[in-house]
Amino acid sequence: MKARVHVMLKEGVLDPQGEAVRHALGSLGFDGVQGVRQGKVIELDLADGTTEDTVREMCEKLLANTVIESYRIEMP
Amino acid sequence: MKARVHVMLKEGVLDPQGEAVRHALGSLGFDGVQGVRQGKVIELDLADGTTEDTVREMCEKLLANTVIESYRIEMP
Numbered sequence: 001m002k003a004r005v006h007v008m009l010k011e012g013v014l015d016p017q018g019e020a021v022r023h024a025l026g027s028l029g030f031d032g033v034q035g036v037r038q039g040k041v042i043e044l045d046l047a048d049g050t051t052e053d054t055v056r057e058m059c060e061k062l063l064a065n066t067v068i069e070s071y072r073i074e075m076p
Numbered sequence: 077m078k079a080r081v082h083v084m085l086k087e088g089v090l091d092p093q094g095e096a097v098r099h100a101l102g103s104l105g106f107d108g109v110q111g112v113r114q115g116k117v118i119e120l121d122l123a124d125g126t127t128e129d130t131v132r133e134m135c136e137k138l139l140a141n142t143v144i145e146s147y148r149i150e151m152p
Binding site for chain 1: 082084094097100101104106107108109110111112113114115116117118119120121122123126130133134137138139
């Protein structure tokens with residue numbers, strides 16, 4: 001089974017990578033880009049029967065730094 | 077308006093970052109993780125009326141390296 005985890009910097013945490021992308025888009029002539037935030041998406045191929053609780057534990061222990069990042073789990 | 081772009085390495089392209097995560101999850105005692113792929117998610121805050129074609133152009137020109145990466149656009 002597949003699970004997908006989205007990890008984004010929390011609101012208020014500076015995102016220099018996103019800011020660099022915003023600036024580069026402006027330089028390329030794309031107007032009206034007001035903000036860019038960049039995050040990670042992690043696709044996991046898991047054994048059948050793995051619960052969302054297990055995936056949440058993976059996030060808390062490894063996949064996200066919960067001090068500055070929030071995560072969202074998508075499972076079928 | 078908001079748009080979200082998912083950028084993933086194409087099938088067949090080695091993903092050492094994902095592989096490192098898979099290995100680390102195994103070391104932490106999470107069994108049955110058969111594969112991990114890591115990608116990027118980019119959230120764009122755009123001027124109203126920006127079309128999906130414009131976002132596609134951003135992807136082709138900057139956000140994705142289309143030689144090795146595929147992208148998917150989510151717009152409301």
